[in-house]
Amino acid sequence: MVCPFDRAQALEQRQRDQAIAAQLAQVRPIGPSRTHCLDCEHPIPEKRRALGGKVRCTPCESLFEQGQRR
Template identity: 55%
Template structure:
């Protein structure tokens, strides 16, 4: 038997999951990937461009950027 607190907790979790999904969708780059990195100019490998739509940086430059954000 569920009570008031269980239903409230389920609703809160559902709202949190929806908000996280919206944020993740909004933060993804859209459109085609670049062939060369915006930061260093090195070529972005074709496999990466296929797997990560909308990528604009090579792996080392993206990793460095993510480290700076932390």
Template identity: 65%
Template sequence: MVDWFDRAQKLEQRQRDQAIKAQLLKSVPVGPSLTHCEDCGNEIPPARQATGGKTRCVPCQTVFEQSKR
């Protein structure tokens, strides 16, 4: 007998799998990072540059992502 807990777990797992798949399908920035932010011109910290493909500082990237929503 299937109870509502089992159905809830299956639904949760399906939603989790869909969310993971959506994240994996997103494009990942590649190539070297810029040394200075393309929006404000402030220096991008070396630790952030090391991950590759960064073009904005954290505050500008945050604003950019919020404006896309």
């Protein structure tokens, strides 16, 4: 008989692997980042720009991802 804890651990590991694979499969922006936000024109922090392909500041990107715009 299989231990229920082992089954739960195996299920959790499968779900974690699927979540990681889904994140890695997402298209990532490439190219240079803008220096100022596309929506509000505030400067984009250097650490965020270093990720590449950033066009919005963090607050505006959050609103954009939620389907809202400023």
